[in-house]
Amino acid sequence: MSVGNNLWGNSISMMSKSLDYLWAKQKVTSDNIANAETPGYKSKYITFEESYQNKLKATAKRSGREASLAIGSARYQVKENNGESAKLDGNNVNTEVQMIELTRTALQYQYGIESVNKDIARLSTVIKGQ
Numbered sequence: 001m002s003v004g005n006n007l008w009g010n011s012i013s014m015m016s017k018s019l020d021y022l023w024a025k026q027k028v029t030s031d032n033i034a035n036a037e038t039p040g041y042k043s044k045y046i047t048f049e050e051s052y053q054n055k056l057k058a059t060a061k062r063s064g065r066e067a068s069l070a071i072g073s074a075r076y077q078v079k080e081n082n083g084e085s086a087k088l089d090g091n092n093v094n095t096e097v098q099m100i101e102l103t104r105t106a107l108q109y110q111y112g113i114e115s116v117n118k119d120i121a122r123l124s125t126v127i128k129g130q
Contacts, residue, residue, distance in 0.1 A: 013071045015116050021048040021076050022109040028078055029102045032093050039089035043098070048076035 025046045035041040055070040085092035 010068050010071055011119065012116065013068055015112055017052070017071055017074055019109060019112050019116075021046070021052075022105055022112065024076055024078075025105050026102065026109070029098050029105060032098045033095060033102065036091065036093040036095045036098070039091060041091045041093060043081045043093045044078050045081055046076050046078050048074070051075065051077070 025048075028044050028046045032043045035043075052071075052074040055074050056067065059067040059070040081092060083092055086094075
């Protein structure tokens with residue numbers, strides 16, 4: 001990504017990390033839906049935003065290279081939702097909520113891909129001089 005970093009600063013790296021997170025979030029949500037009828041299954045969720053934001057804040061007044069390293073080191077975490085279950089079998093997956101989250105994440109992922117494509121198209125236009 002060093003070429004991208006030179007051309008866009010850290011925007012492509014940031015979007016790449018965000019897309020990785022969204023992809024993982026879709027997998028976690030899909031796993032929750034697939035286990036909606038599994039007795040005792042506890043739904044999972046994924047965290048990323050707070051960790052990512054803290055890493056960026058820590059490098060706000062530093063070089064672009066340090067910010068790039070902070071972006072690259074940001075990691076998401078999969079956690080178990082230990083909240084109450086409305087089902088007698090102990091399963092706490094709310095399929096309706098999970099389906100909404102799956103749709104929301106798919107739209108965010110699509111927007112992220114479109115954003116990267118538009119950045120590349122703009123750069124291509126500049127390179128061609130049109």
